[in-house]
Amino acid sequence: MLRSMYAGISGMKGFQTKLDVVGNNISNVNTSGFKKGRATFQDLLSQTTTGASGPTDNRGGVNPSQVGLGSQLGSIDDIHTQGSSQTTDNPLDLQLEGDGMFVLDTPDGRAYTRAGNFYLDSEGNMVNSDGYYLVGSDENSPLNIPEDATSISIEKDGTVTYVDGEGDVQDDQQIGIAIFSNPEGLEKDGGSLYLESNNSGAPDLVEPESEGAATIVSRALEMSNVDLAEEFTEMITAQRGFQANTRIITTSDEILQELVNLKR
Known part of the structure; x- marks a missing residue:
């Protein structure tokens, strides 16, 4: 199976969690003393196809070649700034x-x-x-x-x-x-x-x-320190990020279908 498909799945999971955090922030926009949350992400382990090599007397160094395997949730932080x-x-x-x-x-x-x-x-x-x-x-x-x-x-x-x-x-x-x-x-x-x-x-x-x-x-x-303008912006980011990752999956699926159709 294509690595891009699994990378897309990991991205969808991450943006779904981000949307959950944004939704909770918006639902508590009028909650006294509420402190907003923030989702952050990290990249997953990268697969090394070619390792790095240092320079020699007659040849320069070569950088490593790596393929990333997707993203993961890094943290969900509470932002304790002063509310209005x-x-x-x-x-x-x-x-x-x-x-x-x-x-x-x-x-x-x-x-x-x-x-x-x-x-x-x-x-x-x-x-x-x-x-x-x-x-x-x-x-x-x-x-x-x-x-x-x-x-x-x-x-x-x-x-x-x-x-x-x-x-x-x-x-x-x-x-x-x-x-x-x-x-x-x-x-x-x-x-x-x-x-x-x-x-x-x-x-x-x-x-x-x-x-x-x-x-x-x-x-x-x-009152809550939730900024609705910021949350709606984050909502759009999460929606488009989720949408982009679904495109990765559908594109990978089309490539797999072409491979299957090689034998008719």
């Missing part, structure tokens, strides 16, 4: 400007997120939309705001401030931020959550605005 800001005027909507993630206590352990839409449960605990507790800078959870509290505000350094039922100002709680040496190494776990992996590094829980951590902006949310 959306003002909501909700004091419990929090945006991170800079590096770091909110820390959540889940039944399966700690999880991390850039989605800052938080709520109060029936006991006044700060939770996300799935009911996971928001962790403070002292590694304790949950952060609690009493039912009779008024004038709730969250400062840039994560300090939770409110006026209690007796009219006293309370500011003894602070939101924590997790810093990773390699945030691209985190594993997506659904629900806008990330989990620590072997290559993300251990989380360092710090106070906002310290040690290079993000600043918290209240009454706003960080």
Whole structure:
């Protein structure tokens, strides 16, 4: 069989995966805290037909002759650039400007997120939309705001401030931020959550605005960093790349048919 046919198959598989990544990006264009993905490719092993030789006294060197055998998926990266800001005027909507993630206590352990839409449960605990507790800078959870509290505000350094039922100002709680040496190494776990992996590094829980951590902006949310213009361009690239590889396969098939038709 022709090597070009198998090269075309490998190219089709790669561009199909690229299209899957682009489709996921577009579907999450309005997801708070979402970080877009990017597919990269590598060439497969090349078959050497003639090896290289060095120059001699009476002859120059000769380069190797190799035939490539197709492409393969190199990586699917998460691009952790800053997303755009959306003002909501909700004091419990929090945006991170800079590096770091909110820390959540889940039944399966700690999880991390850039989605800052938080709520109060029936006991006044700060939770996300799935009911996971928001962790403070002292590694304790949950952060609690009493039912009779008024004038709730969250400062840039994560300090939770409110006026209690007796009219006293309370500011003894602070939101924590997790810093990773390699945030691209985190594993997506659904629900806008990330989990620590072997290559993300251990989380360092710090106070906002310290040690290079993000600043918290209240009454706003960080939106997805997906650029629709870029994604549609990548979609066209994936479509045309897939189409070109199908042409390789059909052309190879026509050549094989001509070979078969030599014997009639």
